[in-house]
Amino acid sequence: MRSDIAISVRNLTKTYRIFGHPGDRIKQALTFGKMRFHREFTALQDISFEIKKGETVGIVGRNGSGKSTLLQLLCGILKPTSGTVQVNGRVSALLELGAGFNPEFTGRENVYFQGAVMGLTRAEMDARFADIAAFADIGDFIDQPVRIYSSGMFVRLAFAVAVHVDPDILIIDEVLAVGDTIFQQKCIDQISMLQSQGTTIIVVSHNPYHIERLCHQAAVLHQGKLSDLRPAKEILAQYHEMVQEDMGPSPGMNESLREGSHELYFEKVLIENASAFVTNRVLTNEPMCIIAEVFARCPMDNVRFRFELCSSSNDIVAVVATNGLSEAWQLNGKHRISFTLNPCQLTSGWYYLNAIASSKYVRLDTWQRVVDFKVLLRDKSAQDLSLDQGIFVCHGHWEFS
Amino acid sequence: MTLNPLHISADIWRNRYLLGQLVKRDVLLRYRGAMFGVMWVFLSPLIMLAIFAFIFGQIFQARWPQQESGIPFWLLLYSGLIAFNLFAETISRAPASVRGYPSFVKKIIFPVSILPLVPLGAALVHGGFNFLILLAALAWTGHLHAGILLFPLLITPLLLLALGLSWFFAAWGVFIKDMTQIVPVFVQMLMFLSPVFYPASAVPEALRPVFHYNPLSTVIESCRATVTGQPVEWGAWGMAFVFCLVAAILGYAFFQHSRDEFADAL
Numbered sequence: 001m002r003s004d005i006a007i008s009v010r011n012l013t014k015t016y017r018i019f020g021h022p023g024d025r026i027k028q029a030l031t032f033g034k035m036r037f038h039r040e041f042t043a044l045q046d047i048s049f050e051i052k053k054g055e056t057v058g059i060v061g062r063n064g065s066g067k068s069t070l071l072q073l074l075c076g077i078l079k080p081t082s083g084t085v086q087v088n089g090r091v092s093a094l095l096e097l098g099a100g101f102n103p104e105f106t107g108r109e110n111v112y113f114q115g116a117v118m119g120l121t122r123a124e125m126d127a128r129f130a131d132i133a134a135f136a137d138i139g140d141f142i143d144q145p146v147r148i149y150s151s152g153m154f155v156r157l158a159f160a161v162a163v164h165v166d167p168d169i170l171i172i173d174e175v176l177a178v179g180d181t182i183f184q185q186k187c188i189d190q191i192s193m194l195q196s197q198g199t200t201i202i203v204v205s206h207n208p209y210h211i212e213r214l215c216h217q218a219a220v221l222h223q224g225k226l227s228d229l230r231p232a233k234e235i236l237a238q239y240h241e242m243v244q245e246d247m248g249p250s251p252g253m254n255e256s257l258r259e260g261s262h263e264l265y266f267e268k269v270l271i272e273n274a275s276a277f278v279t280n281r282v283l284t285n286e287p288m289c290i291i292a293e294v295f296a297r298c299p300m301d302n303v304r305f306r307f308e309l310c311s312s313s314n315d316i317v318a319v320v321a322t323n324g325l326s327e328a329w330q331l332n333g334k335h336r337i338s339f340t341l342n343p344c345q346l347t348s349g350w351y352y353l354n355a356i357a358s359s360k361y362v363r364l365d366t367w368q369r370v371v372d373f374k375v376l377l378r379d380k381s382a383q384d385l386s387l388d389q390g391i392f393v394c395h396g397h398w399e400f401s
Numbered sequence: 402m403t404l405n406p407l408h409i410s411a412d413i414w415r416n417r418y419l420l421g422q423l424v425k426r427d428v429l430l431r432y433r434g435a436m437f438g439v440m441w442v443f444l445s446p447l448i449m450l451a452i453f454a455f456i457f458g459q460i461f462q463a464r465w466p467q468q469e470s471g472i473p474f475w476l477l478l479y480s481g482l483i484a485f486n487l488f489a490e491t492i493s494r495a496p497a498s499v500r501g502y503p504s505f506v507k508k509i510i511f512p513v514s515i516l517p518l519v520p521l522g523a524a525l526v527h528g529g530f531n532f533l534i535l536l537a538a539l540a541w542t543g544h545l546h547a548g549i550l551l552f553p554l555l556i557t558p559l560l561l562l563a564l565g566l567s568w569f570f571a572a573w574g575v576f577i578k579d580m581t582q583i584v585p586v587f588v589q590m591l592m593f594l595s596p597v598f599y600p601a602s603a604v605p606e607a608l609r610p611v612f613h614y615n616p617l618s619t620v621i622e623s624c625r626a627t628v629t630g631q632p633v634e635w636g637a638w639g640m641a642f643v644f645c646l647v648a649a650i651l652g653y654a655f656f657q658h659s660r661d662e663f664a665d666a667l
């Protein structure tokens with residue numbers, strides 16, 4: 001391995017053997033593996049990558065995509081089924097905060113013990129203790145048993161130890177999400193400091209902000225396969241798209257329901273995107289068109305149409321209606337009405353549409369959840385990702401004086 | 402994987418500080434919160450000794466051939482028990498030594514092979530205090546002589562055997578939870594198969610070979626010999642040493658062979 005490489009992974013595959021019953025493992029051992037009592041589950045498939053010294057790499061992926069398995073393999077906690085992992089330097093792993101802590105012992109004792117686990121002598125820990133205590137900021141609790149700590153104190157102490165043992169390689173699994181904002185900022189600052197000291201860092205996080213803020217490069221892990229390492233921004237965009245694609249309509253959405261006198265009724269209601277394709281996927285920054293085909297059994301006027309856009313949590317997000325306009329329309333037979341939102345402006349996710357037609361006195365046709373549609377982001381820059389929250393994306397203009 | 406005993410000891414030596422911390426935690430944790438605290442390290446063997454002295458000295462009035470030198474019977478029993486208890490305490494706790502620390506196996510980078518040594522280390526601490534009490538009791542009854550200094554050396558085969566079995570049971574314990582139930586029964590059986598409550602000379606002729614090849618009985622008899630001042634049978638002891646050393650190496654090999662699957666199984 002070249003000396004500027006911190007981690008080199010070649011054709012790494014990890015297959016778990018799943019035994020239905022603990023005794024099956026013994027049976028298999030007793031037959032020297034000639035009889036199989038297990039099924040196999042491949043968590044990682046043929047992964048190869050290299051991380052140079054001093055680089056920070058982010059790994060994103062859905063739950064169950066194999067992220068934790070990959071980190072455990074990098075730490076040497078798990079053994080690869082095939083392929084190799086070579087690591088150059090001392091690794092400090094934060095797979096679970098405070099995993100080695102014993103609740104019966106005081107914070108101070110646990111700090112020293114954690115140091116011993118990392119291979120530091122008592123004298124080396126003495127030199128670091130003041131920094132650790134200051135970073136954890138738990139005051140006199142440092143001499144109390146860890147079991148009486150609040151969860152916030154616990155994670156602060158655990159994180160403080162892990163980042164103060166001068167690792168060559170720091171592996172962080174989803175632990176930045178703990179603690180309050182101030183502590184998170186402190187963690188990020190500390191990690192930035194380690195970066196400037198040349199520590200190689202691998203971060204797993206679901207928070208796009210952390211990945212973009214900390215990582216030079218990133219990769220998506222999906223169903224046990226790892227993408228190439230690319231700039232964090234590109235990877236985040238790819239990941240976001242993947243998550244959106246995979247996400248189906250929420251099971252909590254209201255059932256489709258239809259009632260009314262049906263002297264006039266909706267034949268169909270559908271969504272068209274900007275290029276006039278019938279679809280149920282629209283982009284947030286492009287026009288979206290609601291099209292309804294209606295049929296009137298007899299000549300009538302004074303009809304109002306109303307469309308309710310509902311979020312996956314069944315809240316009405318917006319209503320468009322023909323009030324004050326359609327009363328003059330003379331309806332008989334088949335008609336087509338449409339409404340264009342330009343641009344769609346909804347934040348990404350699943351929505352559905354309720355269509356309602358009513359005359360002055362009667363509900364002609366009420367069709368709940370007539371069509372589902374999904375709003376996607378097109379440009380997945382982190383800038384847009386950070387705005388993809390709430391109900392809709394505001395357009396407006398800033399002034400500065 | 403290496404089977405060279407020097408490499409194995411180097412592996413342990415490298416982690417000596419960590420091992421020391423683990424043993425310290427283990428011993429302290431047992432007494433933490435108790436009213437008498439660490440005093441129990443002295444109190445429990447003293448109580449045990451008092452019970453033996455009363456039951457066997459006053460009630461059973463047992464007499465052994467070794468008592469010709471005038472050593473009270475309960476001291477002979479106690480010297481054998483020190484050796485056996487060291488072994489028994491270690492082995493009984495071995496199956497849980499790795500299984501009891503899943504986070505050390507799965508969540509942090511940790512030299513798992515030293516975990517089975519923790520019960521041994523803790524047992525050694527207790528054994529050490531037992532030994533001090535033995536010395537004090539011998540001095541008090543006027544039977545203390547220089548031969549007793551060989552006691553710690555003579556016990557080494559027992560430590561090696563305990564170590565080998567610990568590695569073995571610890572590995573099995575990860576995969577089979579029943580080991581935590583099976584091993585204490587096995588230890589109790591061994592106690593009666595070893596000359597703890599009786600001298601090896603009391604065993605019927607037909608069963609002698611079984612006892613002759615049991616390293617436990619060789620070691621217990623040797624340790625007892627240092628107490629009574631009788632000569633040690635070095636030939637038998639040497640054989641026991643070699644047997645136990647091989648057991649330790651095999652135990653380590655088995656442990657290292659199966660540890661790859663620990664994280665998957667826990």
